[in-house]
Amino acid sequence: MxxxxxxxxxxxxxxxxxxxxxxxxxxxxxxxxxxxxxxxxxxxxxxxxxxxxxxxxxxxxxxxxxxxxxxxxxxxxxxxxxxxxxxxxxxxxxxxxxxxxxxxxxxxxxxxxxxxxxxxxxxxxxxxxxxYSQSFSINKRVMIIGGGVAGIQAALDCADGGLQVVLVEKTTTIGGKMAKLDKTFPTVDCSSCILGPRMVDVAQHPNITLHASAEVDEVFGYVGNYQVEVRKKATYVNWKTCTGCGACMEKCPSKKSKDPFNELIGTTTAINIPFPQAIPKRASIDRDSCIKFKTGKCGICAKVCPTKAIDYDQQDEMITEEVGAIIAATGFDLMDWHVYGQYGAGRYPDVITSLQYERMLSASGPTGGHIKRPSDKKEPKTIVFIQCVGSRDKSVGRPYCTGFCCMYTAKQAILTKDHIPDSESYVFYMDIRAPGKMYDEFTRRAMEEYGAKYIRGRVSMVYPQDGKMIVRGVDTLAGAQVEVEADLVVLAVGAEGAAGSAQLAEKLRISYDSYGFFMEGHPKLKPVETNTAGVYLAGCAQGPKDIPSSVAQGSAAAAKVLSLFSKDQLQSDPQVSKVDLKRCVGCMKCAITCPFGAIKETEVRGEIKAQVIETICQGCGICTSTCRQGAIQLQNFTDNQILAEVNALLSSETEEA
Amino acid sequence: MSQKLRYAYYPGCSGQGTSKEYEQSTRAVCEALGMELVDIPDWSCCGSSPAHTVDHRLSSALSGRNLALAERLEGVSAILTPCPSCLTNLKVSAHKMKDPEFAAEVNALLDFPVRNTLPVKSILQAIYEDVGPDALRPKAVRLLTGLKLAPYYGCIMNRPPHIMEFDDHENPIAMDQLMEAIGAEAVTFPLKVECCGASFGVARRDIVQKLSGKLLDTAASNGADAVVTACPLCQMNLDLRQDQINVANNTSHNMPVFYYTQLIGLALGMTPSQVGLEKLEVSPMALLESLPARAEAQAQAAKKPASKGAQS
Missing domain, CATH: 3.40.50 (Rossmann fold)
Structure with a gap:
């Protein structure tokens, strides 16, 4: 050679x-x-x-x-x-x-x-x-997991590009966190007015199949040929016949049910449609608060339903979707801020999250757009916003910046002044992070035009006294302790990966960090790819980001899928495991250790042997180190090749000695 | 209680002087609850506030000497002290001596080494965890029904949490539950772990007047008749200095400040002098005498809404 x-x-x-x-x-x-x-x-x-x-x-x-x-x-x-x-x-x-x-x-x-x-x-x-690589054909359908604004954008772009799209949404409606927002920064335009039409487009697009109230159960296959088991969770309403008329909601006697869409600051009925613009606009029953499910007596919704859609015996339904690529757009949730004992750990009703405040500001929210503090329903005059609750705080294990809180707090301070002109807003902040287009100008407007009082410093304690919430903190610019007697305290709670994101990552075989955010293929050069071929990321699932960035990443992920699907065939990586049939004893230990399910049992002349499915094998080499016979070898990284390297290294050492 | 509760006891210097009534009621209550306290023989100063501000090794040696002496007692399960300041010094030195290098430096200063085998607890923690509110309740022969208390734990009883390892460091509840077990009511008191001004009473009295004044104001505005504490210095600032606070802040508080052991003692049937109530500067006697009438009124009030509910 x-x-x-x-x-x-x-x-x-x-x-x-x-x-x-x-x-x-x-x-x-x-x-x-x-x-x-x-x-x-x-x-x-x-x-x-x-x-x-x-x-x-x-x-x-x-x-x-x-x-x-x-x-x-x-x-x-x-x-x-x-x-x-x-x-x-x-x-x-x-x-x-x-x-x-x-x-x-x-x-x-x-x-x-x-x-x-x-x-x-x-x-x-x-x-x-x-x-030598092998060619294999691909299934040009794409699954998008998560129907927030990033998933919606990705779905519409893929569908407009001619792909068949399967959109899977965990809750009973798409819209995600953006649907809960009242207004958006820095333009202060109505969130549901700009998102609503996009949601309708999803519902009406001939190329999009929407599974709401559904979750991914299992994922099999490989790039170009995934099989995804989707669990359609029982809603106890037949969505084929439900027209979304809302008659059931009007008559449901269980009116004190938890309302997750309104962040638990209001209540809803046990059978409900989360909000008027919901897509699909279909009712579903919350089992935990439904009287029929709890006591067996009631059944009023079934009586009033004009299309006889109520089905108390409905079960979860499993369906299998075959797709060639998957976009994970599962978004974020707020971290559990109850670790902050100094802010009351949830003991004080008038300390709320920014997302709860958002629902209060919204005209379609539980207070009809009137700001009322939860304890006595009175209109607050002094409102304190505390930034970085679960952001940039190593003491609670959240060292990262959520990034969008500075902006929405400025927005909420502006909206507060609009709602209650004689109100005063205080914002305790660490730094103002406003590096977007028209962003810094926006925070300056909150201060200069709307008179929000920005105090640079952390809050050490919030406690109730004489009907007020005393907010004690430090003003590091003045070098003094400050106390504000507030009527309402709004916490800018940091974001973490959505509940269940770690489990989904395991199913998709992609990496995730300790905060539940999915890992991109490269922090700079592969921001929407993952290390698993054919799986892409969009929106806050990859890391906290605001609406423009989420939409951009949704489009970017769609572009990646469209480019992947621009070919009819894909080339496989030949660096996969291969079984030496003469040495294999059929113990199948390799199949047990394979994390990708790439090894199957086969019979050769009456003997059991292992066989590698080349398109599934990712070339990790775990099987190689498991096989006692040395029968299964990772091509291009065989035992002989690695030993040759080790020998070369050791021979140089003996020479020197 | 299946096994005999036997502890090494570190009284601390306050108990010999400014908080005699805490010491007296602690011993009486522990005896009544079947907790045997064995005094650490020839115990010495814990170092208090000055020692650790000068030298960590010497400070740990001062506490280490007491730890080592306690470890030589037979059949004790823990080292107890009523004073949070002593507790902090004992616990911090035990914590730091988990580092073998530091332990060797400290042990070199001692007659015999610290083995670091016994846990250090406050009397409050021992009563709360080893006896508990549920076992205390049936022992109370005189319930303090009608007494509204602001439970004040002080700033160091629970902090720093990774060293003190007891209760919640922002919202502790041990004393609340013990007080409720003897019939009293623990009112909402958000300043449970706030600073009273501590030893600034000597150097900067104005600071104590401001901070302790705030504690009294908050207790009063939340409907408390009295404050219950677990710390000699907190008690002194709130009780002995209450007149000074009133003058400085233009307030007129007349709020008794108990040790929780005094109230448990009363509930267990002890006389006021057995738990040293006469030592308190703000006399609680009128308040305590009013309790039966308050309890009666409370019972009447509780009946009314119940009968209303039955009618509708």
Whole structure:
């Protein structure tokens, strides 16, 4: 075998602390090496051409590039090698930048380590074999999980692009958090007026199938060919016949039911449609508060329903949807702010969340758009907004900034003045984060035109006294303690991944962080992809973001799906596991350990053997380390290849000793 | 109680002087509840506030000496002290000595080493956890029905939470529940763990007058007849300095400030002098004498809405 070695300077990135000429010189004496050279920028156009020319002129069988990480330029050089007429897998990379030059200053030691890494890469390449991709066809339907504004945008963009869309929503209506908002910043336009028409578009679009009151139960398959088990949760109303007339709501005697849409500040009926613009506009029964379910007596809704849609015996229904790609747009929930004992931990009725306040401001909310404090229903005159409750606070395990609270607090302060002209708003803040278009101008308006009093500092304690809420905090600009006698306290509670997001991530086999947010493929360059092919992210599920960003990411995810589906066939990655039938004893331990379900049992001449489903295998290699016989091997990372690397490393050590 | 409750007892210096009535009522109540207190022999100062502001090692050695002495007592399950300040010093030094390096430095200063085997608890924690409100209730022969109390725990009884490891550090409820078990009512008191001004009473009396004044104002506005405390310094600031506070703030509080052990003692049938009520600066006698009449009125009031409900 004839191997070429190319050692990159990367300007001074590598050459500054590694003697690259010496590395190339040392490589010349390594086994199978026929050519070695240093190059200024291996990834540049002349750099790549140099590699191609050397392969062709010298008749090389493979190339080692000693430069940066495979994640950075692995695929670049594989394409280079392919352009020179070789199989792209006849290539190895030695990372002498991140693993050597960037982390050590000792040039002699660095050079020695770089030579070791090159020797290992050469030893492995000598064992490499050409690998070939397979083509497989894809199912051009897309599932979007979550019907908030990001999911709605993604659904409409995909559907307008001609794709069949399946939209799965956990609650009984789409709209998400945005549907709960009264107005939106920085334009103060009505939230439901701009979202409502989009929701109607979803309902009417011929390419969109909407499953509301439904959740993803299980996900099978792989990019291009997913099978998703969807559980349609019982609503006890036949949605095919329900017309959304609302007669049942008028007559339902259980009027004190919990109202999650109104963030529990109002009550609703046991059978209800969450809000007038709900899509689908269908009623559903809350089992926990329905008298029929609790006592067996009632049945009034069934009597008044003009279409006889009530079905108390309805069961959950399982359906399977086959799709080629999935967009997770499951949004956020507020963190449990009751950990804040100093704000009363939920003991004081007049300390509420910003989302509850939003429902109070909304004309279609439980107070009809009148601000009334929960304890005595009186109109508050002094309102204190506390920012960063569960944001940027390591003491409660929330070190990150939720990002949109500064803006909605400014909006709420403005709306408060509109609703109650003789009111006074105080905002306790840490910093004002308003880096969007027209955002900073907006917060200045809240202060300058609407007279909101901004106090830079944290609140140490909120407690009731004589019918008021005493808010004690510090004004760090004045260097003084301050106390405000408030009628109502609104907490800007931070966001975390929506309830159940971790479980969904496990089903989708994508990564998530400790706050329930899904991990994108790359923090800068792959903001909507995940590390699982065919699964994309949109909206707050990936991290807290405001409406414009959520909509943008919804469109971006749709664009990714449309580009994926622009091909009729996909190429599989040949770096998958392969079973040596002679060695396999059929113990099937590999199948048990495989996290992707990529190994199935098969029979060959009467004997049980393991078989890898190549399109499902993700190439993680767990099966390889499980197999006692060494029968299952991950292609391009076989035991022999890894041992060759280890031997190369150890042989250099014995030489030195 | 299945097993005998036996503890090492660290009285603390306040109990020998300014809070004799706390010490006296603590011993009486523990005896009545079957909690045996074995005084740590030859106990010494815990270091109080000055020691740890100067040297952590020496401060820990002062408390460490007492911990080591207590560990040599036989058959004791914990070290108890009534004073939150002593408690803090004992607990902080036990906590810091979990670090072997620090423990070695402290032990080098001691005659014999601290083994760090016994938990340190307040008397309040021991009564709340080892006896408990449910066991206390049937023992109360004279319920304090009609007495409205502001339960004031002070700033250090529960804080910092990872060292004190008892009750909620923002809204503790142990004393509330014990007081309710003996028939009294714990009113809403949001300043349960606020600062009273502590030892600033000597150097900056105005600070104590402001902070303790706020505590009394809040207790009164929430309908309390009296404050119940678990700390000698809190009690002194609120009780002994109540006249000063009234003058400085132009208020007219006449609010008795009890130790919770005094009230438990009364409920267990002890006489006022057995629990040292005469030591209190603001006399609680008139208030306590009014209790039977209040209890009667409360019972009448409770009947009315019930009969109304029956009619409709």
């Amino acid at each position: 004839k191997i070429g070695v190319f050692v990159c300077h990367c300007g001074s990135n590598i050459a500054g602390t590694v003697d690259v000429v010496q590395v190339a010189e040392a490589a010349k004496s390594m086994p199978e090496v026929a050519f070695a050279k240093d190059t200024m920028y291996a990834c540049s156009e002349p750099g790549q051409q140099g590699i191609i020319d050397a392969i062709k002129e010298m008749g090389l069988d493979g190339a080692v590039v000693a430069s940066c990480t495979p994640r950075m330029h692995g695929s670049t050089f594989m394409r280079t090698v392919a352009r020179a007429g070789l199989n792209p897998y006849m290539f190895e990379m030695a990372n002498i930048r991140e693993h050597v030059s960037w982390i050590g200053k000792d040039k002699v030691a660095n050079t020695r380590k770089a030579i070791d890494l090159v020797r290992m890469a050469v030893a492995k390449l000598a064992q490499n074999k050409p690998l």
